[in-house]
Amino acid sequence: METLLAVKNLSVEVRSGTEEKRLLRDVSFELRKGSCLGILGESGSGKSLTCKSVMGLLGPEYRVSGTVAYKGRDLLSLRREEMRALRGSGIAMILQNPMTAFDPLLSIGSQMVETVRQHGPFSPAEARRRSLDALTLMGLRHPDDVFRQYAHQLSGGMLQRVMIGLALLLGPDLIIADEPTTALDTVTQDEILKEFDRVRRERRCSVLFVSHDLGVLARIADDLLVMDRGEVIEQGDLRRICSAPRSRRTGHLFDTRLMLLDAFRKATTPREERSRHEEPLLAPAATGF
Numbered sequence: 291m292e293t294l295l296a297v298k299n300l301s302v303e304v305r306s307g308t309e310e311k312r313l314l315r316d317v318s319f320e321l322r323k324g325s326c327l328g329i330l331g332e333s334g335s336g337k338s339l340t341c342k343s344v345m346g347l348l349g350p351e352y353r354v355s356g357t358v359a360y361k362g363r364d365l366l367s368l369r370r371e372e373m374r375a376l377r378g379s380g381i382a383m384i385l386q387n388p389m390t391a392f393d394p395l396l397s398i399g400s401q402m403v404e405t406v407r408q409h410g411p412f413s414p415a416e417a418r419r420r421s422l423d424a425l426t427l428m429g430l431r432h433p434d435d436v437f438r439q440y441a442h443q444l445s446g447g448m449l450q451r452v453m454i455g456l457a458l459l460l461g462p463d464l465i466i467a468d469e470p471t472t473a474l475d476t477v478t479q480d481e482i483l484k485e486f487d488r489v490r491r492e493r494r495c496s497v498l499f500v501s502h503d504l505g506v507l508a509r510i511a512d513d514l515l516v517m518d519r520g521e522v523i524e525q526g527d528l529r530r531i532c533s534a535p536r537s538r539r540t541g542h543l544f545d546t547r548l549m550l551l552d553a554f555r556k557a558t559t560p561r562e563e564r565s566r567h568e569e570p571l572l573a574p575a576a577t578g579f
């Protein structure tokens with residue numbers, strides 16, 4: 291399958307005082323067209339820095355080296371305006387907290403229409419129609435109401451659906467999603483993951499999906515990249531890694547998750563049933579714990 295994004299020896303350093311601190315070291319991976327690569331790692335392992343480097347979102351205090359080839363073009367050498375043009379059209383980003391992405395003083399609809407019109411020669415009526423379609427696509431039941439409302443009137447789950455719908459509306463080839471469901475309750479998280487996966491498969495979007503939760507990644511990722519202290523410690527087919535992790539640190543991440551699952555199972559399963567079934571690592575019911 292064709293490669294959409296090839297990251298090679300990506301390193302990031304930051305200057306603090308007279309010292310340079312290395313935050314990412316030689317991160318390399320490839321994302322195939324139409325597939326989803328999950329980035330797993332504990333807090334502080336470098337997941338967000340990797341995404342921000344790819345998107346050209348790091349400030350001047352960071353020194354970024356290596357190559358980030360998107361459709362064969364090195365993003366690290368693009369000018370600021372060229373990168374801005376690419377963000378939101380070819381590449382879209384979905385962040386953890388959708389509340390911060392919307393202007394509280396403008397209705398959701400007007401912000402959607404404005405974004406659509408920035409990316410194509412659409413009349414206000416056409417942009418409105420497309421925005422309403424995006425809301426429907428993401429499973430929002432009363433798109434007309436949502437269109438008229440303001441960010442504070444919607445729940446976190448609804449706002450995240452709007453944000454994902456908006457990202458998809460622009461028809462990107464690549465979506466970078468940084469913990470997009472972490473702030474949501476598990477039922478909402480589950481519904482949104484389902485919707486997101488359906489739409490991205492229909493549209494053949496490639497996705498970089500960051501999470502500290504293996505259960506979430508097991509739902510949607512094809513391949514897995516495991517990070518630890520700014521380095522890649524494991525990568526490959528998700529199921530292969532889950533069944534036979536090569537790195538001891540990856541094994542430790544999985545064990546921690548299994549311990550949590552086990553505690554949950556013990557708390558919710560009557561004693562006599564417990565012995566009858568063991569929870570597999572990737573059981574759908576495990577999502578979110």
Ligand SMILES: Nc1ncnc2c1ncn2[C@@H]1O[C@H](COP(=O)(O)OP(=O)(O)OP(=O)(O)O)[C@@H](O)[C@H]1O
Pocket residue numbers: 304306311313331332333334335336337338339340502
């Ligand atoms: N300007 C900076 N100065 C010093 N350290 C920094 C700076 N920016 C980031 N870091 C450090 O780089 C490391 C990686 O950060 P990053 O945000 O990528 O982690 P993460 O894996 O996304 O974690 P989380 O899941 O908590 O968001 C962290 O230890 C962070 O403290």
